[in-house]
Amino acid sequence: MALRTLLFLITNLAVVLTISLILNLLTAIGLLPPDLPLLPLLVGSFVWGVLGAWIALQFSAESAKRMMGIQLVGQGGGSAENWLHGTVSVLAQKAGLPMPEVGIYGSPEWNAFATGPSPNRALVAVSTGILQGMPPAELEAVLAHEMSHVANGDMVTMTLLQGVINAFVMFLSRAVLFLLPRGDREDGRGMAPPPTMLLIWPLEILLGVLGSLITAWFSRHREFRADAGAARLTSPGAMVGALQSLGQVENLQDPRDEPTLATLKINEPPSFLRLFASHPPLDARIRALRQAAG
The missing domain is CATH 3.30.2010.10 (Metalloproteases ("zincins"), catalytic domain)
Known part of the structure; x- marks a missing residue:
């Protein structure tokens, strides 16, 4: 777990440095004004996003x-x-x-x-x-299946991935405000006035929806891995049987269901918005197990 977290933090640092280089390049060629505080905003967003995710992870259980x-x-x-x-x-x-x-x-x-x-x-x-x-x-x-999630470190990866996406949402929604024209400065640039700052919320919602596509895709991918791990620990037939049984009762829901727990569970009710689903369809999971078993 420590190695996984270290590698993830190194990856985040690499992302910040890469975006920083891109911002500097855009400034050098005149596409961005030279006095925009985008780099501090970028660093602050990533620190806030990843730190918040790490704290949430510590108290997840x-x-x-x-x-x-x-x-x-x-x-x-x-x-x-x-x-x-x-x-x-x-x-x-x-x-x-x-x-x-x-x-x-x-x-x-x-x-x-x-x-x-x-x-x-x-x-x-x-x-x-x-x-x-x-x-x-x-x-x-x-x-x-659940023990395979533990072995694969999926809780850590999913939480920190969400932290990175939150950081991007925070950064991009606020960076747009610095690029909007402002009448009280000679260059027409700067932080947008209070009425325009109301755009932060709809921008965060829009970017958050787009970011959820990424987390949903990764969540679906890790479900296939956990199914395969369960088949190795028990048997492919037992895992297929479990998924078939879940299919017969998948409309039973817990009224207390929380979005933060939905991606952790072995199954979720069918949804018309499959791109946003945290789990693949049960028939796709069964098909993958049967193909792997030959």
């Missing part, structure tokens, strides 16, 4: 517990709780991972998710609906 009312379980509970805890323990050993926290949240939906800032501080939670309704072999595959 605790936030999930609070929002979903998750009850942690261990050995010594009921038979279902003992089975759940024991199965996650076996999967963690197979994957070479530390034992995560295991929890249950009350909901009729059939779903599960993993979150947390690192494998050492991960949380795997399932709904009461899936725990009570899904066959054990298929539920084991669902848990293996």
